[in-house]
Amino acid sequence: xxxxxxxxxxxxxxxxxxxxxxxxxxxxxxxxxxxxxxxxxxxxxxxxxxxxxxxxxxxxxxxxxxxxxxxxxxxxxxxxxx
Numbered sequence: 001x002x003x004x005x006x007x008x009x010x011x012x013x014x015x016x017x018x019x020x021x022x023x024x025x026x027x028x029x030x031x032x033x034x035x036x037x038x039x040x041x042x043x044x045x046x047x048x049x050x051x052x053x054x055x056x057x058x059x060x061x062x063x064x065x066x067x068x069x070x071x072x073x074x075x076x077x078x079x080x081x082x
Contacts, residue, residue, distance in 0.1 A: 014040065 029068050
């Protein structure tokens with residue numbers, strides 16, 4: 001249910017974005033739609049890559065008995081001092 005709502009909201013946002021007037025180089029609606037989908041897919045790809053990296057990092061950290069990753073150790077130390 002939630003995924004369906006997100007998809008509908010995404011398409012509504014895409015439609016609003018496509019309907020917004022462009023000041024220069026106005027593309028036909030079909031080309032604007034395809035360009036918008038390409039931008040959306042690039043954003044999804046970057047987000048998915050970041051999520052995959054976070055999952056891998058989490059799994060690596062869970063297998064270690066001690067925190068061996070320097071960036072995580074630094075982040076935890078900064079959180080303790082805050």
